[in-house]
Amino acid sequence: MAHPNVASRVVRGLTALSIGVALAVLVACSSGAPYPVSGGASGGSAASSDGSEEIVVTGSRVGSSTSSGRFSVRERQAAVAAVAPANAQPAGRLFQGSAPGGSKLLSQVQPGEEIWVIQTAAAEADSVDDSSPGSGTMLALVAPSRGAETTQVPLPLRHTDVHAVVTGYVSAVDVTQQFENPYDEKIEAVYLFPLPEKAAVNEFVMTIGERKIRGILREKEEAQRIYEDARAQGYRASLLVQHRPNIFEQKVANIEPGKRIDVNIRYFNTLAYEDGWYAFVFPTVVGPRYNPQGSSDPVAAFPRTEFREPATGTAVRYLRPSERSAHDIGISVELDAGVAIEEIAASHEVATRRDGESRAHVELASGNTMPNRDFVLRFRVAGDTIKSNLLTYTDARTQQGYFTLLVYPPAAPTASRRQSVEMVFVVDTSGSMAGEPIAQARAAINSALDKLERGDTFQIMNFSNEVRQFASRPLPATWDNIERARDYVRRLGGEGGTEMLSGIRAALGFPRDAERTRYVVFLTDGYIGNETEILGEVQRTIGDARIFSFGVGNAVNRYLLDELATEGRGTAAYLALDDSASAVMDYYFERISRPALTDVAIDWGAFAATDVYPARLPDLLAGRPVIVTGKFRGNVGDVRVHGRLGTEPVVFAIDAARDAQQPALSSLWARLRIEDLVRQQTRAGDVDGGYATAIRATALEYSLMSAYTSFVAVDASERTSGDRGTTVNQAVPVPQGVRYGTVVTDR
Amino acid sequence: MSRAARVIVAAFAALAVAMVVSLSAQPGAGRFATVDLYVASDMPVAAWQVELTETGGAMQIVGIERGDDATFRDPPFYDRVVLERAQTDRIVLASFSLSAADRLPRGRVRIARLHVRTTGTAQPDYEARLVAAGAADGSPIGARLTVETQPER
Numbered sequence: 051m052a053h054p055n056v057a058s059r060v061v062r063g064l065t066a067l068s069i070g071v072a073l074a075v076l077v078a079c080s081s082g083a084p085y086p087v088s089g090g091a092s093g094g095s096a097a098s099s100d101g102s103e104e105i106v107v108t109g110s111r112v113g114s115s116t117s118s119g120r121f122s123v124r125e126r127q128a129a130v131a132a133v134a135p136a137n138a139q140p141a142g143r144l145f146q147g148s149a150p151g152g153s154k155l156l157s158q159v160q161p162g163e164e165i166w167v168i169q170t171a172a173a174e175a176d177s178v179d180d181s182s183p184g185s186g187t188m189l190a191l192v193a194p195s196r197g198a199e200t201t202q203v204p205l206p207l208r209h210t211d212v213h214a215v216v217t218g219y220v221s222a223v224d225v226t227q228q229f230e231n232p233y234d235e236k237i238e239a240v241y242l243f244p245l246p247e248k249a250a251v252n253e254f255v256m257t258i259g260e261r262k263i264r265g266i267l268r269e270k271e272e273a274q275r276i277y278e279d280a281r282a283q284g285y286r287a288s289l290l291v292q293h294r295p296n297i298f299e300q301k302v303a304n305i306e307p308g309k310r311i312d313v314n315i316r317y318f319n320t321l322a323y324e325d326g327w328y329a330f331v332f333p334t335v336v337g338p339r340y341n342p343q344g345s346s347d348p349v350a351a352f353p354r355t356e357f358r359e360p361a362t363g364t365a366v367r368y369l370r371p372s373e374r375s376a377h378d379i380g381i382s383v384e385l386d387a388g389v390a391i392e393e394i395a396a397s398h399e400v401a402t403r404r405d406g407e408s409r410a411h412v413e414l415a416s417g418n419t420m421p422n423r424d425f426v427l428r429f430r431v432a433g434d435t436i437k438s439n440l441l442t443y444t445d446a447r448t449q450q451g452y453f454t455l456l457v458y459p460p461a462a463p464t465a466s467r468r469q470s471v472e473m474v475f476v477v478d479t480s481g482s483m484a485g486e487p488i489a490q491a492r493a494a495i496n497s498a499l500d501k502l503e504r505g506d507t508f509q510i511m512n513f514s515n516e517v518r519q520f521a522s523r524p525l526p527a528t529w530d531n532i533e534r535a536r537d538y539v540r541r542l543g544g545e546g547g548t549e550m551l552s553g554i555r556a557a558l559g560f561p562r563d564a565e566r567t568r569y570v571v572f573l574t575d576g577y578i579g580n581e582t583e584i585l586g587e588v589q590r591t592i593g594d595a596r597i598f599s600f601g602v603g604n605a606v607n608r609y610l611l612d613e614l615a616t617e618g619r620g621t622a623a624y625l626a627l628d629d630s631a632s633a634v635m636d637y638y639f640e641r642i643s644r645p646a647l648t649d650v651a652i653d654w655g656a657f658a659a660t661d662v663y664p665a666r667l668p669d670l671l672a673g674r675p676v677i678v679t680g681k682f683r684g685n686v687g688d689v690r691v692h693g694r695l696g697t698e699p700v701v702f703a704i705d706a707a708r709d710a711q712q713p714a715l716s717s718l719w720a721r722l723r724i725e726d727l728v729r730q731q732t733r734a735g736d737v738d739g740g741y742a743t744a745i746r747a748t749a750l751e752y753s754l755m756s757a758y759t760s761f762v763a764v765d766a767s768e769r770t771s772g773d774r775g776t777t778v779n780q781a782v783p784v785p786q787g788v789r790y791g792t793v794v795t796d797r
Numbered sequence: 798m799s800r801a802a803r804v805i806v807a808a809f810a811a812l813a814v815a816m817v818v819s820l821s822a823q824p825g826a827g828r829f830a831t832v833d834l835y836v837a838s839d840m841p842v843a844a845w846q847v848e849l850t851e852t853g854g855a856m857q858i859v860g861i862e863r864g865d866d867a868t869f870r871d872p873p874f875y876d877r878v879v880l881e882r883a884q885t886d887r888i889v890l891a892s893f894s895l896s897a898a899d900r901l902p903r904g905r906v907r908i909a910r911l912h913v914r915t916t917g918t919a920q921p922d923y924e925a926r927l928v929a930a931g932a933a934d935g936s937p938i939g940a941r942l943t944v945e946t947q948p949e950r
Contacts (some may be wrong), residue, residue: 140878
């Protein structure tokens with residue numbers, strides 16, 4: 051007896067064959083000739099140099115498609131059946147015709163005429179799994195662009211609504227994605243999107259009309275099985291998968307023409323704090339990643355018109371600069387700082403309404419709703435009041451207590467002269483940095499060069515496809531050397547790949563200077579897909595060096611930059627394209643000029659804290675506290691922090707008066723535990739072993755998204771008609787300031 | 798019948814047979830259905846907690862929807878009691894409303910709809926237990942729980 055899987059595969063093959071035969075025969079009989087795709091005469095197919103074929107089939111429902119809001123979808127199988135290799139046209143030429151009559155080049159298409167563009171890969175036709183996303187992808191109707199006019203591309207994601215409630219330094223964020231099918235056939239929508247890297251995602255609700263269906267967290271593979279099963283049987287379903295701690299994929303199956311399905315995601319997060327300012331950050335777009343050869347789990351950057359799925363990993367589709375989709379974003383934030391808010395600043399234009407001293411409502415202004423850069427909202431609170439901030443929560447069922455504590459370093463005097471350092475600037479000069487980002491990076495390095503002192507040494511390295519360096523070894527910070535360095539920096543451009551691993555090895559690999567601490571200043575947008583490999587290398591080679599990472603751009607990979615800084619016992623800073631590079635560098639040098647609190651340890655006393663994260667407390671830099679989260683069973687008592695300021699031992703008590711109960715703390719604790727396990731997993735290089743089991747168990751116990759768990763929701767009350775529908779990948783704009791042509795290769 | 802027509806008929810027949818066989822032979826294909834939970838009480842119900850298990854086969858809960866009463870705004874919350882790789886879910890559901898007592902439901906009311914996927918050949922056999930039901934002031938109230946299953950649609 052044949053194995054069921056084998057039998058199933060055979061049956062599927064027979065089914066496909068039957069469909070192909072039936073369609074081909076039907077076409078032959080109805081027209082009396084093979085499907086009219088012969089070269090240049092009517093319709094057309096084009097074999098591109100990579101073996102793919104592009105076919106344009108004339109629509110029978112010619113009309114004002116854009117005004118009606120309906121667009122046509124055709125299955126890939128139909129195209130496969132209709133293509134004859136003998137009809138191949140020169141690569142890249144698209145044809146349109148009024149079947150079975152004449153044809154036009156795409157550039158001749160007039161507004162109002164409808165074209166269906168169906169793309170298939172002849173070389174892969176037999177090997178592509180029809181159940182995989184992209185197997186029947188529609189390439190949306192696009193009117194020919196004229197001049198600099200923007201082309202509206204119909205895609206299913208209409209709107210993302212973000213509503214955040216910030217209490218103290220904890221935010222609860224509801225993200226609602228509104229999917230609507232603008233085509234005339236059923237679709238599956240697929241959208242790759244970012245969330246903050248430390249987001250504890252613990253709720254998932256699918257809304258169909260007035261009905262809300264709560265999703266269930268399951269092991270990733272199990273959730274995918276359920277989703278695919280529901281999709282294949284015509285049930286509406288949605289699936290949320292985590293590809294990176296800050297990259298997620300939303301799939302929504304069986305959206306009928308004209309119908310809408312919303313998906314709501316809820317997460318908790320803690321806000322970053324620096325020198326009196328809290329920062330709430332919401333990323334809106336995944337930047338185009340570079341994946342070195344051999345990457346095991348890449349995140350590819352594809353043009354919108356690329357329907358094939360990558361062999362491994364996943365892919366983000368990007369709109370061309372002349373294209374827009376209807377997708378916009380709305381953001382509103384309710385601030386309840388608990389103490390007086392002195393100032394509010396935002397990356398976007400916002401409308402702010404104050405509601406007392408400590409409360410405010412902030413909303414993204416209309417006209418600023420394009421999701422192509424991070425939304426950053428900062429608010430400054432009254433000076434000393436944040437020094438003691440303990441939040442607790444006790445789970446009523448288990449009686450387990452959770453806490454989070456902001457540990458703020460004592461004020462340290464500015465040293466009259468800082469210790470000499472070995473400053474290694476490592477700048478990303480890959481294609482994604484071309485233009486404004488590399489200009490910002492150059493400005494930052496130039497500003498930093500101004501601040502080098504006698505006794506310092508420095509080196510400049512830049513990497514794209516390979517690593518280059520300013521000098522063969524770090525040079526003394528003399529006037530001559532700095533001038534030569536400026537000349538080197540002036541010539542830095544952005545081109546090629548992002549071989550960051552080589553940059554890391556170069557920066558950390560050369561012999562240490564016994565006289566000076568090495569400070570590695572990393573300037574990058576972080577657009578790489580091999581984060582695990584990079585972070586593993588840093589863990590192995592960091593030694594006593596420090597890494598200060600600077601995210602350059604408006605939508606950078608904050609997960610990588612934060613983790614680089616964490617592993618390198620430094621800090622991450624973000625340099626947006628309209629920020630003052632010199633101000634950011636001034637601040638950085640001011641910080642390293644003041645002695646950090648090192649060898650930090652906390653005596654919990656009667657508080658009986660356990661499972662505290664971060665497991666290893668970092669150095670406490672001036673103005674930059676650390677958030678410590680853990681479990682406790684005792685009573686709040688005399689919590690003391692021990693450390694060393696320069697050579698002097700320091701002990702200070704924390705005013706641990708307990709604040710209001712914060713139910714999000716158990717989720718935040720679990721999220722940090724997962725983060726810590728992932729770090730240990732990276733260090734051990736153990737992908738499927740005990741760490742994976744521990745991460746999965748923690749995620750399931752606390753109902754949290756992770757690399758091993760996914761949310762799935764199915765509406766089993768009604769089956770939609772027809773089959774599984776065509777997969778439409780939501781294309782997104784490239785981040786603001788990034789040049790499309792340097793990061794996405796159009797076919 | 799012309800030769801072309803015969804070919805068409807034969808192709809469609811092969812297609813139909815293959816599709817039927819294909820659907821039934823899909824590995825891991827499950828059946829989707831809904832399970833409705835009803836609570837009957839003479840008192841207005843402000844909160845409830847239910848434990849549900851299935852003993853006949855393999856059930857997975859794939860979605861939780863609120864019932865008919867709009868004062869319970871959100872879908873019920875859940876706690877998967879069995880977290881390990883279990884064939885059958887055992888789940889605790891709970892919901893509450895902050896509405897005033899005169900707006901809360903009384904009598905027999907559907908409190909939740911569960912969307913489930915079952916696998917295997919056995920018919921599902923659901924067991925539900927009302928862990929608690931409460932009034933607007935938090936006091937426990939008497940109530941009766943019933944389960945109704947909807948066939949696959």
